[in-house]
Amino acid sequence: FCDMLGVAVFAITGGLMAARLGLDILGFLVLGVVTAIGGGTMRDVILDIPVFWVRDPNYLLVGAVSGAVVYFLAPVFQSLNKTLLWLDAAGIALFAVAGAGWAISVDAPMAVVIFMGGLTAVGGGLLRDILGNTVPFIFQREIYALAALAGAAIYAGLQRYGVDNAVAMTIGGSVTFVLRALTICFDLKLPVYKQS
Amino acid sequence: FCDMLGVAVFAITGGLMAARLGLDILGFLVLGVVTAIGGGTMRDVILDIPVFWVRDPNYLLVGAVSGAVVYFLAPVFQSLNKTLLWLDAAGIALFAVAGAGWAISVDAPMAVVIFMGGLTAVGGGLLRDILGNTVPFIFQREIYALAALAGAAIYAGLQRYGVDNAVAMTIGGSVTFVLRALTICFDLKLPVYKQS
Amino acid sequence: FCDMLGVAVFAITGGLMAARLGLDILGFLVLGVVTAIGGGTMRDVILDIPVFWVRDPNYLLVGAVSGAVVYFLAPVFQSLNKTLLWLDAAGIALFAVAGAGWAISVDAPMAVVIFMGGLTAVGGGLLRDILGNTVPFIFQREIYALAALAGAAIYAGLQRYGVDNAVAMTIGGSVTFVLRALTICFDLKLPVYKQS
Numbered sequence: 001f002c003d004m005l006g007v008a009v010f011a012i013t014g015g016l017m018a019a020r021l022g023l024d025i026l027g028f029l030v031l032g033v034v035t036a037i038g039g040g041t042m043r044d045v046i047l048d049i050p051v052f053w054v055r056d057p058n059y060l061l062v063g064a065v066s067g068a069v070v071y072f073l074a075p076v077f078q079s080l081n082k083t084l085l086w087l088d089a090a091g092i093a094l095f096a097v098a099g100a101g102w103a104i105s106v107d108a109p110m111a112v113v114i115f116m117g118g119l120t121a122v123g124g125g126l127l128r129d130i131l132g133n134t135v136p137f138i139f140q141r142e143i144y145a146l147a148a149l150a151g152a153a154i155y156a157g158l159q160r161y162g163v164d165n166a167v168a169m170t171i172g173g174s175v176t177f178v179l180r181a182l183t184i185c186f187d188l189k190l191p192v193y194k195q196s
Numbered sequence: 197f198c199d200m201l202g203v204a205v206f207a208i209t210g211g212l213m214a215a216r217l218g219l220d221i222l223g224f225l226v227l228g229v230v231t232a233i234g235g236g237t238m239r240d241v242i243l244d245i246p247v248f249w250v251r252d253p254n255y256l257l258v259g260a261v262s263g264a265v266v267y268f269l270a271p272v273f274q275s276l277n278k279t280l281l282w283l284d285a286a287g288i289a290l291f292a293v294a295g296a297g298w299a300i301s302v303d304a305p306m307a308v309v310i311f312m313g314g315l316t317a318v319g320g321g322l323l324r325d326i327l328g329n330t331v332p333f334i335f336q337r338e339i340y341a342l343a344a345l346a347g348a349a350i351y352a353g354l355q356r357y358g359v360d361n362a363v364a365m366t367i368g369g370s371v372t373f374v375l376r377a378l379t380i381c382f383d384l385k386l387p388v389y390k391q392s
Numbered sequence: 393f394c395d396m397l398g399v400a401v402f403a404i405t406g407g408l409m410a411a412r413l414g415l416d417i418l419g420f421l422v423l424g425v426v427t428a429i430g431g432g433t434m435r436d437v438i439l440d441i442p443v444f445w446v447r448d449p450n451y452l453l454v455g456a457v458s459g460a461v462v463y464f465l466a467p468v469f470q471s472l473n474k475t476l477l478w479l480d481a482a483g484i485a486l487f488a489v490a491g492a493g494w495a496i497s498v499d500a501p502m503a504v505v506i507f508m509g510g511l512t513a514v515g516g517g518l519l520r521d522i523l524g525n526t527v528p529f530i531f532q533r534e535i536y537a538l539a540a541l542a543g544a545a546i547y548a549g550l551q552r553y554g555v556d557n558a559v560a561m562t563i564g565g566s567v568t569f570v571l572r573a574l575t576i577c578f579d580l581k582l583p584v585y586k587q588s
Contacts, residue, residue, distance in 0.1 A: 024386035
């Protein structure tokens with residue numbers, strides 16, 4: 001259920017980009033689906049495991065419906081902006097540890113496990129921004145990706161040192177969520193490169 | 197043969213974008229190939245079946261040559277604009293049912309079958325537009341993608357209810373073609389989202 | 393070792409784009425990694441062989457570190473512009489024959505082998521430019537991609553006619569390097585399409 005909530009929230013952010021671009025309902029649906037399943041699709045293809053939404057098409061349906069719903073209710077979602085930000089933080093926490101977990105399940109090396117956590121969490125948003133023809137969001141507020149990588153790293157580390165998988169996942173996911181929450185509350189950003 | 201015609205037509209639309217961007221001949225070739233084989237490549241990678249043009253490189257060659265030919269004959273193809281539009285409609289009809297057919301062949305669930313029909317039909321054009329750094333065409337005239345999804349859905353539905361595969365394919369493909377043709381003739385568009 | 397040098401050089405070009413975009417350090421890291429491993433990742437996924445950096449995460453680490461280092465030393469790398477151009481030429485030579493070699497190892501047809509050489513050499517830069525939201529560089533100075541394709545073709549041809557693999561690789565790689573070097577020295581470009 002948590003999984004599906006993450007998919008729905010990500011799809012809604014896709015739908016909100018479609019609203020900004022002034023697309024028709026199919027544009028909402030496409031951007032919703034791509035944002036929701038993009039990161040996990042890249043993860044599964046690279047790890048060479050069956051793509052998650054080919055096995056369970058509910059992910060596809062939830063993503064499509066959530067994106068399309070924004071077409072009718074965009075003002076509602078826009079007024080829920082704060083709520084969505086928090087749900088999105090929960091979404092990346094979930095996707096980061098889930099992505100890392102799949103990499104662990106095929107015995108990938110530690111660096112790959114961490115990278116897969118990051119890719120699963122930000123990959124969908126990356127594709128959304130590429131399709132929307134804007135500079136990807138992760139280049140604007142990087143602590144988004146950093147939070148995902150940090151949570152995945154802590155999960156992977158704990159799991160490697162024998163901590164129970166569910167406990168390690170919970171701790172890792174919490175780290176991502178808290179880091180992201182701090183970023184939202186205090187508007188933290190990493191310093192950008194300045195031409196000297 | 198039909199397949200190759202579809203590949204050639206898609207590659208020509210890639211070449212025409214290269215003409216708009218003022219590229220050199222290799223740019224025509226690259227955009228031709230990407231447009232022609234992009235959708236099918238994503239489909240095969242996601243379904244984890246051998247990529248079609250790795251098995252049969254003629255697709256690669258037809259795509260490359262068709263794209264490159266536009267470098268020399270772009271004015272001819274531009275004057276054939278109407279003809280190309282109809283061939284392109286035939287192309288997406290073909291690609292939509294072919295994409296759905298491959299998904300059926302690996303026993304993918306219905307929603308995935310329909311999605312794969314859409315992806316195969318519009319995926320190449322999507323990559324072409326991303327490489328050309330424009331907002332993807334499917335966000336401008338969505339009935340393109342809708343026609344592909346509808347044809348794939350009808351093919352998949354008929355096939356599921358025991359209709360002979362070739363008959364179901366023909367009906368599904370015809371639906372896509374007719375929908376797309378109506379869109380061209382009457383300049384139909386879905387209503388876009390308007391900020392209220 | 394050569395391989396890792398190629399990865400590092402490609403990652404540095406990713407970092408230099410991050411400097412142009414004024415990103416933070418994670419942006420440097422992401423663009424570095426994507427540029428360094430993007431081409432090979434697409435190759436491995438399409439050929440359906442294990443992705444090279446999942447097997448050996450050192451590629452991932454070298455790419456990440458090389459990209460991130462540019463954050464601190466961008467002026468140094470910018471002043472080394474000429475040196476980097478030559479290292480980059482060596483990098484594409486290496487990647488072109490390596491990409492073709494992997495395709496040969498799975499008995500791919502000749503056209504696919506050549507294409508895979510080109511894809512491995514330019515794929516990472518292509519993804520870097522898409523993420524940076526610019527028209528891909530290969531559309532500006534195409535002899536880059538042509539050099540990669542030519543080297544891959546000559547390697548594949550020689551190998552097919554029984555020349556020793558290492559010898560064929562060296563000759564193919566040298567052709568790519570020399571073609572690219574000539575392009576750099578004499579600022580050669582293919583003629584672009586002009587609307588008549």
